[in-house]
Amino acid sequence: MTTSTLPQGVNAQTISLRLGHPDPATLGTPSFQEAVRRVMASPQAAHALAYGNEQGSVDLIAYLVERINREQHLSLGAENVTITAGSTNATDMIARLYTQPGDAVIVEAPTYVDSLHVFRDHGVRLYGVPMDSEGIRSTELESLLKQLASEGINVPLLYTIPNFHNPTGITTSEQRRKAIIELARQYGVLIVEDDVYRDLAFEAAVPPSYLALAGGEHAMQIGSVSKTIAPGLRVGWIATAAEHVQRFVDCGTTQMGGGANPLAAQFVAEYCKAGSWDAHLEDIRHLYSTRRDALLDALSRYMPPEVTWTQPLGGFFVWLTLPEGLNGAAIKRAAAERGVLVASGEGFFTQPQAHPNHLRLTYSFAALEDIGKAVRILGEVVRGN
Amino acid sequence: MTTSTLPQGVNAQTISLRLGHPDPATLGTPSFQEAVRRVMASPQAAHALAYGNEQGSVDLIAYLVERINREQHLSLGAENVTITAGSTNATDMIARLYTQPGDAVIVEAPTYVDSLHVFRDHGVRLYGVPMDSEGIRSTELESLLKQLASEGINVPLLYTIPNFHNPTGITTSEQRRKAIIELARQYGVLIVEDDVYRDLAFEAAVPPSYLALAGGEHAMQIGSVSKTIAPGLRVGWIATAAEHVQRFVDCGTTQMGGGANPLAAQFVAEYCKAGSWDAHLEDIRHLYSTRRDALLDALSRYMPPEVTWTQPLGGFFVWLTLPEGLNGAAIKRAAAERGVLVASGEGFFTQPQAHPNHLRLTYSFAALEDIGKAVRILGEVVRGN
Numbered sequence: 054m055t056t057s058t059l060p061q062g063v064n065a066q067t068i069s070l071r072l073g074h075p076d077p078a079t080l081g082t083p084s085f086q087e088a089v090r091r092v093m094a095s096p097q098a099a100h101a102l103a104y105g106n107e108q109g110s111v112d113l114i115a116y117l118v119e120r121i122n123r124e125q126h127l128s129l130g131a132e133n134v135t136i137t138a139g140s141t142n143a144t145d146m147i148a149r150l151y152t153q154p155g156d157a158v159i160v161e162a163p164t165y166v167d168s169l170h171v172f173r174d175h176g177v178r179l180y181g182v183p184m185d186s187e188g189i190r191s192t193e194l195e196s197l198l199k200q201l202a203s204e205g206i207n208v209p210l211l212y213t214i215p216n217f218h219n220p221t222g223i224t225t226s227e228q229r230r231k232a233i234i235e236l237a238r239q240y241g242v243l244i245v246e247d248d249v250y251r252d253l254a255f256e257a258a259v260p261p262s263y264l265a266l267a268g269g270e271h272a273m274q275i276g277s278v279s280k281t282i283a284p285g286l287r288v289g290w291i292a293t294a295a296e297h298v299q300r301f302v303d304c305g306t307t308q309m310g311g312g313a314n315p316l317a318a319q320f321v322a323e324y325c326k327a328g329s330w331d332a333h334l335e336d337i338r339h340l341y342s343t344r345r346d347a348l349l350d351a352l353s354r355y356m357p358p359e360v361t362w363t364q365p366l367g368g369f370f371v372w373l374t375l376p377e378g379l380n381g382a383a384i385k386r387a388a389a390e391r392g393v394l395v396a397s398g399e400g401f402f403t404q405p406q407a408h409p410n411h412l413r414l415t416y417s418f419a420a421l422e423d424i425g426k427a428v429r430i431l432g433e434v435v436r437g438n
Numbered sequence: 439m440t441t442s443t444l445p446q447g448v449n450a451q452t453i454s455l456r457l458g459h460p461d462p463a464t465l466g467t468p469s470f471q472e473a474v475r476r477v478m479a480s481p482q483a484a485h486a487l488a489y490g491n492e493q494g495s496v497d498l499i500a501y502l503v504e505r506i507n508r509e510q511h512l513s514l515g516a517e518n519v520t521i522t523a524g525s526t527n528a529t530d531m532i533a534r535l536y537t538q539p540g541d542a543v544i545v546e547a548p549t550y551v552d553s554l555h556v557f558r559d560h561g562v563r564l565y566g567v568p569m570d571s572e573g574i575r576s577t578e579l580e581s582l583l584k585q586l587a588s589e590g591i592n593v594p595l596l597y598t599i600p601n602f603h604n605p606t607g608i609t610t611s612e613q614r615r616k617a618i619i620e621l622a623r624q625y626g627v628l629i630v631e632d633d634v635y636r637d638l639a640f641e642a643a644v645p646p647s648y649l650a651l652a653g654g655e656h657a658m659q660i661g662s663v664s665k666t667i668a669p670g671l672r673v674g675w676i677a678t679a680a681e682h683v684q685r686f687v688d689c690g691t692t693q694m695g696g697g698a699n700p701l702a703a704q705f706v707a708e709y710c711k712a713g714s715w716d717a718h719l720e721d722i723r724h725l726y727s728t729r730r731d732a733l734l735d736a737l738s739r740y741m742p743p744e745v746t747w748t749q750p751l752g753g754f755f756v757w758l759t760l761p762e763g764l765n766g767a768a769i770k771r772a773a774a775e776r777g778v779l780v781a782s783g784e785g786f787f788t789q790p791q792a793h794p795n796h797l798r799l800t801y802s803f804a805a806l807e808d809i810g811k812a813v814r815i816l817g818e819v820v821r822g823n
């Protein structure tokens with residue numbers, strides 16, 4: 054990767070523990086290049102270059118249905134999966150079709166900052182529910198649902214990132230998922246399960262998905278290849294009940310533009326069907342878990358004892374809680390001046406000003422040999438040296 | 439193209455004058471294949487596979503700015519163009535960011551049915567203004583704007599297809615464009631100029647664009663490669679004032695997903711910079727104008743004298759007006775039974791029931807040798823034989 058290909062704000066002199074991006078060196082592998090060549094040389098090329106099947110690439114849907122059923126012990130059919138232009142398009146389409154301005158959408162506190170932004174663009178009201186080490190706290194969730202019901206506020210959606218959560222790295226426990234499904238059923242709330250990190254489990258398998266626990270109903274599961282194949286393809290999907298898939302197929306954008314990114318989706322289908330994704334996942338799980346270990350090790354070594362952090366079992370993120378009185382945004386700025394980029398935590402909350410003392414660190418983007426150095430500098434900044 | 443690659447509802451036994459799709463034989467040409475190979479083999483591949491620059495492929499923006507300035511006598515900079523995932527994403531993003539539910543959006547009557555659908559998904563109220571051979575009738579437009587103002591209804595957007603309009607094939611005259619800009623300025627309405635057919639001018643150059651006539655303000659010009667390179671790429675753009683481009687860059691979906699379709703946009707940039715688009719446009723203008731001639735010739739030969747139709751100077755569409763009492767939807771069904779697919783006109787209006795006697799024919803998809811046969815059959819259906 055040359056300097057000119059580095060994302061905005063990153064240069065050869067800085068170390069980024071800020072970006073939740075896959076390592077650029079993992080993109081465009083020989084097996085992916087080969088998949089592109091095969092698609093372009095095949096009779097499918099002209100098909101993939103035309104307006105696509107509205108539900109998305111038939112080949113990719115078939116692959117995903119088999120994979121999801123095998124991994125999640127479901128029995129979905131082709132009518133249960135639609136291809137999207139990444140998880141962004143999935144989230145935006147769900148917000149567009151399932152909310153009205155003024156509706157409430159419940160999210161984790163904290164949650165993925167850009168999802169907050171997508172929902173806000175649709176004029177919904179966002180309510181954050183605190184998390185503990187098992188995920189959203191169900192007692193607080195129940196109180197909120199009661200309160201919103203008593204105020205007559207419609208709550209169409211609960212948006213959650215159950216595995217290796219962004220920004221905290223927390224995986225919601227099975228018991229907690231069951232409690233949340235129970236509440237979602239009771240209050241008629243659809244669960245939007247943003248599960249783009251599920252293929253990056255370093256240790257144990259992830260708990261059963263919301264979609265699986267809810268028997269294919271009451272949940273929309275969003276997947277993506279952005280974290281594990283390449284974000285520049287813009288390919289993702291939604292697995293859910295057939296009635297919802299039909300609604301996505303019938304909506305204006307799908308009717309106008311056809312299925313999502315037909316050519317890119319065909320590249321992905323070809324790559325996956327050849328077994329290349331599974332082989333690549335082995336490689337990058339090793340790559341990222343080694344970096345995770347290095348980051349956690351460096352945090353133990355360099356952080357003052359009053360700082361705490363999460364222990365992610367996969368994904369890209371570690372969440373730091375600074376002692377009261379320390380300001381994440383100030384730490385972020387001071388670290389940036391010393392060449393270390395991190396995200397401060399307040400923007401991940403619906404009420405930023407109430408949560409000034411967090412940082413989010415990523416281990417997906419920085420080189421292994423830079424992680425220790427970056428955390429040492431960050432530790433010095435936190436100590437005020 | 440094998441039967442398995444034909445769009446839904448089309449088979450080897452039918453002739454489609456219904457689809458507004460480019461001819462599948464024009465997709466995936468050797469020069470496009472070559473552009474894909476060059477991108478994948480270059481150091482830009484890893485960059486194009488990563489999260490993209492939020493405004494879109496820098497190379498494609500640079501190409502488009504130069505082209506738009508040259509062709510439209512504008513002096514745009516890079517800050518005036520953003521890449522989108524086709525015109526669909528452009529229309530949806532404009533609707534999302536520039537309208538509130540209950541707002542009025544003014545459209546041509548008739549207009550592109552799928553744009554109506556995209557706007558409706560955002561809860562806006564659609565008002566159609568009748569067209570004549572020069573485009574939207576400005577006196578009716580002025581009356582409507584006055585009426586909506588008196589009712590206190592906000593009118594953020596006027597959506598128009600100025601060149602080779604879908605479904606009528608009409609090109610709005612320069613004089614009419616100037617009158618409409620005047621009204622748009624007076625009432626504070628932004629003009630959304632859906633100009634995806636402008637590169638398919640068979641005879642004279644198209645009139646000056648709204649964007650050019652309005653000096654780069656008061657208009658958002660939507661472009662796309664879907665009609666002239668390949669719809670399966672999902673690459674389009676918006677050219678407009680920098681403040682609007684900034685709003686697209688800052689919105690939730692762009693912040694979450696990065697710029698639109700980085701890999702596909704890089705394929706397009708490579709293809710265009712090599713001069714391949716211009717060469718291809720020469721070829722397909724000839725292809726489609728020959729078919730247009732065949733269709734118009736066949737209409738003259740086979741339609742009863744009480745049927746009238748438009749004379750498009752480019753694009754894909756001819757609009758038929760049937761005598762009062764004949765029903766377009768019934769004609770469509772009867773023609774389909776005899777293997778000829780056409781679109782009936784009512785769905786292109788905001789008030790379908792008031793416009794039962796139109797058909798839209800396309801000449802982009804059917805083979806030249808099938809067009810005469812299809813129109814002969816359609817003529818027999820219209821005559822009730």
